[in-house]
Amino acid sequence: MMNKQSNTYTIIYIIVLVVVVGAALAFTAMTLRPLQQENADVDKMKQILASVGVVPDDGKVSDEFNKYIVESFVVNAKGQRVDGNAFDVNVEKMSKESDSSKRELPVYVCDLKGERKYILPVYGAGLWGPIWGYVSINSDGTTVYGAYFAHQGETPGLGAEIEKPEFSNQFKGKRLWIDGKFQPIEVVKAGQKPANGADYVDGVSGGTITSKGVGAMLDNCLAPYKTYLETLRTK
């Protein structure tokens, strides 16, 4: 047998090891990808429905989604419809596009017992990683019907509380337009008020940076919809 401490043996050993482990990982990733993609799609549908308070049973998510979401389309910052599939728009990429006229803005139209709700995706940054969510707006283009927030790795018990209904339910009935001026909802420390008179909700105690992230995310992601919401408002 070859000398185990020789350089040749070491190099061959590490090459073989890396190839074997690499192949195992590639195989796992490839075989599991369709399942994972399906899970991710179903999860996205669940999140979209959660913003209007619909919680479908496991296994029925896509049926329920197709039932409630009657239409989905993409608009631009001028409020005009553009080509594209709303479900496939990369909201993360769009939220980082600083020129809002270049953003593709997905809109999901939900028919909830005859009432139209407009669901808009939002995406931003928390303390440790990304946070995102869906905000549903009533057909008046002004008041929020419901909201859903999620995060990747915020601190459990602190910033992670943004995914709890206690936090997201605060958004119900809040207005995006105050006296004809577009002002996305602010997230402030409990007991404080924003200076500009916008509607506000209380942030999570102990989760200041995550709460600020939610506020910034709403600012950044809802502002481009301004013109589109204006058309809803004046319809």
Next chain:
Amino acid sequence: MADKINYKQVFFNPFSKNNPVVVQILGICSVLAVTAKLEPAMVMGMSVIAVLAFANVIISLIRNTIPTNIRIIVQLVVVAGLVVIVDQLLKAYAYDVSKQLSVFIGLIITNCILMGRLEAFAMANRPWPAFLDGVGNGIGYALILVIVGFFRELLGSGTLMGFQVVPDSWYAAGYVNNGLMILPPMALIVVACIIWVQRSLNKDLQED
């Protein structure tokens, strides 16, 4: 000792007498990170048991072929590969759990207990005892996570596994959740309390 290994000791010692967290003081960082709530603490514990058992067996199987000067790299590659596979499997078959644990699964790679057991035990023992050692140490780690998670969630949020256990009447009477418990430093203090209790019960562990 060298010629005959006591399987029972290999498996049960890490529970208390040689617990990786409270006796060897390893893996403290993840104890801080995942124990604010009981449920992530439990899933994290189970994931570590699985990764540690498999990594121990694999390293033990190839222990005689590993060149000494790159053994740490080899161990790291095996652990990293296993952790990624566990993460992928969770994403495919237990999406909700994987979402909940997110980055913490990846952080198993940096858990010192893994490298510690691979280097100290798997490199020198046959696969079966290595497997027992991996499972035993994993359980020892999970036990501490669960105990710490139990107290932090109970005292910090008044819930267990997300269900409220502190009755509303207590809150009405002026009881307030201890917000300090959900902050990381309290995990250290709870671990210290466990160490204190354990050492006062175990004369062997007391140092002069």
